[in-house]
Each structure stands twice: as C-alpha cells, then as structure tokens.
Amino acid sequence: MFRTDERRLDQWERRVEWPLTCLAALFLAAYAWQVLDDRSTPGLHGVLEAVLRAVWLVFAVDYAVRLKPAVDKRRFFTAHLFDLVAVLLPAVRVLRLLTVLKLLNRRFAGRVRQRIGVYVAGVTVLVGACASLAVLDAERHHPDATITTFGDAAWWTLTTISTVGYGDRYPVTWEGRLVAALLMVGGIALLGVITGTTASWLVERLSGVEGSVAEAERATLAELRPVKAELAALRAELEHRPGV
Amino acid sequence: MFRTDERRLDQWERRVEWPLTCLAALFLAAYAWQVLDDRSTPGLHGVLEAVLRAVWLVFAVDYAVRLKPAVDKRRFFTAHLFDLVAVLLPAVRVLRLLTVLKLLNRRFAGRVRQRIGVYVAGVTVLVGACASLAVLDAERHHPDATITTFGDAAWWTLTTISTVGYGDRYPVTWEGRLVAALLMVGGIALLGVITGTTASWLVERLSGVEGSVAEAERATLAELRPVKAELAALRAELEHRPGV
Amino acid sequence: MFRTDERRLDQWERRVEWPLTCLAALFLAAYAWQVLDDRSTPGLHGVLEAVLRAVWLVFAVDYAVRLKPAVDKRRFFTAHLFDLVAVLLPAVRVLRLLTVLKLLNRRFAGRVRQRIGVYVAGVTVLVGACASLAVLDAERHHPDATITTFGDAAWWTLTTISTVGYGDRYPVTWEGRLVAALLMVGGIALLGVITGTTASWLVERLSGVEGSVAEAERATLAELRPVKAELAALRAELEHRPGV
C-alpha cells in the first residue's frame, strides 16, 4: 500500500511539474507588472492581485495534496522544505522557473561542473530579477529613498550581489534591507560556488591524482599478469608429464 | 595522581558546561538591555552592571579552578586560550552560547560539512548580534555618528561582514572601528570557510578520486583471486599424486 | 575533401593569427586616442573612426572566410563563439592581444598554474584598460558624472574589479553601468581563479595524495616481485629434474 502511494506521488509530481513552472512564470510576470506599472488603475491592480493570490492558492493546494499520502510526515517536511518555503514566501515561488534548466541539464548529463554553472547562472539571474522588483516595491515611496526606478534597483542589485557596494544607492526601509540581507548571503554563496568549482576543476586537472593512481595500478596489474601466466604454464607442465 | 587531577578536571568541565552557557546567555541579555534601553534609571543600570560583573567573576573563578590542578601550565594556556580570552574580553564570553550547538552536533555526527555549516551560521549570528550591540554602544553619543539605533547597527554589521560596505553607515569612534576590524576579519574568514567547504565538497563529488581508486583496487583483487585458486589447485594435485 | 578543408582552415588560422593580433593592437590604440583626445579635429576623428571600422571589417571577413568551408556549421558556432562575439562587440576584439601571451606560454609549457597566472594577469590588465576607456567614453559628458578623466576611470576600474567599491566614483549612464556589470563579473571570476589556483596548489602540496598512493603501490609491487622470483625458481627446478 505504501508503494502505491509513493508511486502515485511520483506520478503527481511529474504531471504538475510543468504547469507549476508556468504558474511561477505567470506569478513573476504579474508581480513585475504590479511593481513596475505604478500608475495602474485600481481595476488592473485588482486583477493582478487576484492572479498572485490564485497562484499562491495553487501552490498551497499542491503542497497539501502531496503531504496527505506521505507516510512519514517528518521526512516529507525535511525533503520538501523548499516547497513549504515557496508556499509561505511569494518570491521563492519564482525559483520554480529553474525547472526550465532541466532541459539544459539533459545536454550536460555527466558534466557536473557545467550543470553547476548553468544552475548558478540561472539562480543568480532569477534572484537578481526578484530582488530588484522587491526592493523597488519596498523603497519607491520612502522620502529618503535612493532607489526609485527599476534601473536603479537593478544597478543596486548588481553592486550588492558582487559585494562591490558603491553606496550611491542603498535601501533605507526594513523590507528593502531584508532583501539586501538575502542578496548578500546569495553573493557570498555565489563567490563560494564559483571559487569552489574553479578549485575543484584545477585540483582535478593539475594534481593528476586519478592519472597517477591509474598508472600505478596498471603497473601492479602488469606485474600480476606474468605471475598468472607462469602459474598456468607450471600447472600444464605438471599435468602432461606422463611419468609423474 | 596526575590521572586523578585530569579526571577531576574533566568532570568539572562537564558539570559547569551548561551553567556557564546559561550565564553567557544571561550576560548577552543584560548587555543587550543595557545598550538598547538608553533611558534606564540609574537603579536598573546598576543592577545590569552588577549582573555583568558577576558573570565575569564566575568565568574568572572557573578559569582559576581549572588552571590550578593542571600539571603542565603551559599546555593548559595554549589549550584553553579561548577561555582566557573569554575572561579578558566580555563580548567573547557570549560565544559560550555555541555550546547549544552541541545538541545539533549529535544529529550530524560524522557529517563534518553539516557541522561546519551549523557552526559557521551560529558563530556568524552571535558575532553579528554582539558586534551590533558593541558598535551601537560605542557610536551612539558621538556627534558625527551615523549609527544611532539598533536597526542601523544591525544593518551596518550586515554590510560589513558581507564585505559589501555601502558606506551609508560607518563607525567614527576608535572603539567602533575596533569592532569593525574584528567583523572584517570575521567576514574574510567566513568567505574562506564557505568557499573551502564548497570546494572540498565539489572536489570529493567531482574528482571521483575515491571511486577510481576503489575500482582500480577491485580490478587488482579480481586478478589476484584466480592466482590464489590456481596455486591451491596446484598444491592439491601435487599432494594427491600417489607415485610422486 | 573534408580533410583538405580542415587543413586549409588550420593553415589560414595560423597565417592570420599575428596580423589579427596587430590589428587588435591598432584597434586599441585608435580607440584610446579617440576617447582620450577629446578635442580632436573632425578630420582626425574621421580617420580614427575609419580605422576602427576597417579593423571591424577585417574581423568580419576573417569570420566569414572561416565559416564557409566549415562542414558542421553548428559545431563551428560553439567552437568559435569568442570570434563571433569579437566581431559583434568591438571591445572584445582587443582580447586578441592575448595571443602575445602565447610567447610566454611556450616558456611555461607543462606548468599549468604559471600559465593560468599569466593569462589572468593579461586578461585583467587588458579588460581593465578597455573598461576604463569605455566607461570614460560613456560617462564624460553626463551632467552628474563623477568619472571625467582617464585617471578617474582607471581608479574606478580598480576599485570595482577588486570589489572594494568606495563609491567616490561610480557610473550614472546605462552604458557605464553595463561596463561595470562586466567588470564585476570579471572581478568575481578573478577572485575565483586566484583562490582556486591557490587552493589546488595547497591541496597538491599538503594533502600528499600522490605521494601516499605511490608509496602504497610501491609496497604492493615489492610484495609481488618475490612472488614472481619464487615462481620462476619453482619452474626451473621442475624442468631440470631428470627423473620426473
């Protein structure tokens, strides 16, 4: 019975994967429209708000549907933590778009570093876009704000995630600073992953560990083979001697 | 006799571990109260000051108690350098709270990278909280200060430890700059540990050193086994030949 | 027939390598002159513009000449992506100057880390020079610009690529910010490569993987050799026994 539930869950996840990704794209589009079009009529604003809430509802329903048949609820929580965060935090939902990267993944199967590169680039662009929108939304109407257009917001995002931080633009509201905190953590992680990938590539290429091991092993095998041949010859000789 | 002292020291350390951690939490709370509540009455201020001094005294006594039975004083100094710093520097005492992380440690036993992650996160949060309080304490009453509320101080701590450094807030007193120096060293170390952990994970996953070695060794063993079997057969044949 | 085309392409590439590098140097010189000499007469300006366009034309023709005989057009695109970018983006053309580094490469053959160092230094200097010129070109005539001389531009480039970012100078036009974006990506990559190279060197020097493997293998071989000798002796004995 457990197995059936597990399989049904798998089927469900595969079936809703692409629709949910499209919904995430819709969410990003609606959110961007809402933030960027500051002079939208109340009617349009209501439509966009409805779209955002509907997407949220779909994500919440999907989470509930998948939670219900799960046998070990606690394991489900830890394994699907990202999904829970996506339900609770609107902006995270957009990261669902990374599913699109699975198409690229198929091309880079086996080449782990290329896949890491594609994911890092994808996450950086998506997080950057969302952070720009969120910080613009938070700062725009503050009297002391230095970030008042999307161009400013994108520029600020760039200077923050690269840890350059000129200081010509910076958030002054606490929502904006929260976005900044997430971006900085992202920037540090970004540096870590880029450096780590480079280092691992260099270690592999330069230290020649694999090469030297393979060579040493080949030497051992080369020594072993004549031993085997010798033994076989010895045995053959013993067997075919008539007088023994 | 040495053994008895060593064992007594061990027992002492295990017994005082949790009380000292609680005292560290009390210290952090009293220090935070003193710094944040700027308009506290002289009476309350006196109480908080007394608490801070009492905690300091307990830590000093604990150090003295442990130093006394130590046979090799010099080895004790190098092994318990952190404890000495904790006695001399009030803010470091708070890092005792990291003992709480030992609970998590038990869950991640053997998974070194997760433990490093937990420690790095714990140290960063605690150091950040203490640095925010300390810089606020130092800057607040300076005429040119840009850091005058706890929100400002926390934001400044974040921009500093991530090495972004917008420059919208920065310390102007020498105490504040000392806090900044410690934070920057911490920020660089943080980057180093995050990058290093990522790199080591990637090296392990991608270079496949272990895998290739294991495989090569398995090949060698596979070659060795028939040699052994052949030898055994040869011996058996020789032994059972009647005429030889 | 394919082979002939491939060989012809190879010959072409080897023949045009140095002339194209010289053209890239000419391009850099003409571009620098155009940007730095702000009060040039219209006549001189026209000459420099003509030089820049002529160089562009040569690069485009070279690309077309090499694309034509290529059998697998798609593979050509991915393999010569840099050349296409060099045709479309003027500034990239200057990186052709890195061909000069091939001279150094010959000296460091086999020493991968030195070659990486030379390339990183070369790319950093060339990218820095081009970025300084490009940002000066973009910012100079903007009313709010803080970058108005080549000295300012070079100083800004340095603070950006090192991710220090004081904020005393920063671009305000979108062209200038695009240059900044490329520089920041470059700065992060630079950090990654430097760190990675250091890490790989340390891993190689300190972990002693190669050494331990080689030693272990030597021990195995030392054990194998007497086995072989024993077998040879055994066989010799069996063969030379008259009575058997």
Place this chain on the structure above:
Amino acid sequence: MFRTDERRLDQWERRVEWPLTCLAALFLAAYAWQVLDDRSTPGLHGVLEAVLRAVWLVFAVDYAVRLKPAVDKRRFFTAHLFDLVAVLLPAVRVLRLLTVLKLLNRRFAGRVRQRIGVYVAGVTVLVGACASLAVLDAERHHPDATITTFGDAAWWTLTTISTVGYGDRYPVTWEGRLVAALLMVGGIALLGVITGTTASWLVERLSGVEGSVAEAERATLAELRPVKAELAALRAELEHRPGV
C-alpha cells in the same frame, strides 16, 4: 671555483640576514617618525632622511656584493627578484622584517598550514603598517584629502584590504591611489590564500582520500601474503620429496 663562490655567497647571506633585518626595522622606525612627526625641525628631518638613505645604501651594496660572484647572472636576477625590488622600492625593504618569522617557523616545521598562517598574518600586518604610513604621507597635504591622521590612514587600510570599502575615506592623489592598488591586490591575494588553506584542510580532512587508498592497499597486501606463503610451502614440499 664555482663551488667556492656559491659557498661564500651562502655564508654571506647567513651572516648579513639578521643585521639587514635590524636595518629594515630601523628603516620602518625612521620612516614612521618622519611621516607621523609632521612638525619635526629641519635638523631632525635631515637626520631621519640620512638614516633612510644609509639603509638604502646598505641594501644596494649587499645586492651588488651578492651579484658579483654569481656565475649565472640571469638566474641570480630571477632568484633574487625580491631583493632588487627591495633596493628600488623603499617600502618593500620593510618586508625584510619577516625574517623574524623564521623563529616561529622552526616551531611549526612540517606543519605547512600553520606556517602559511603565520606568514599571511605577518605580511598583512607589515604591509598594512607601511601602506598606512605611505598613504598618510601622500594624502595629508592635499586640499580634498579625507585621510589626514594616522588613525584615518589605518582605518582606510583596513577597509581596503578587507575589500569592504565604505568610501568614508579614500585617496585622491595618484601616489595614494598607487598604494591603494597594491593593497587591493594584497587583499585579493589574502582572500585567496585564506580560502585556499581552508579548502585544502577540508579536502584533506573530509575527502579521506589517503585513508581509503591506504585501506584498499592493505586489502591487496592481505590477499598477496597467503599467495606468497602458499608458494613457499609448495616449493618446500617439492624439494623435500625424496622420490621425485
């Protein structure tokens, strides 16, 4: 004859090592005095200038003395590049003080990571002190200067080498910016070395490459030993059979 020269050179280097280090300390002290004591009398200024020039002369003479007996001048240039830079650039001379670290080196013999840590800390402190003095010397009398006291200079050095870069203080003269450029390169290198050391330590501790190799090898050896024993037994049997 070559050998004699080489040995004499070695003797010379060992004999002048400590005197030159003392001279470097004297140089740093005189330079610091000259920069910090802005209102020194012309007489004192003349004495300090004479000391700086005398130290320079001694370093130049030492270089010449060592260059003369060198058989392969070109190899001498590349091997003693640092000494030539130390003669040409006054500030570099101070790095001679790192010789003091050799005392620590003896304690950490074999522990490469501790030695790297000690060197990095030593270089950082010395470079930071010299950069603070040099930038103060360069900026102090400029009308737009933001760095006018040694405290400001030290604070600026700290924000620069950690790549935080608040922008509350920054150099405006080209000499100050040159110092900044060297500091930034140093800051990037510092990050690289710290990260690399952490990564290498983690790789060694976590990937367990050495351990797994040793274990696999032990398994192979365990298989080999009975083969050897078997062969010895076989031979013994054949030899002691009377009738064969």
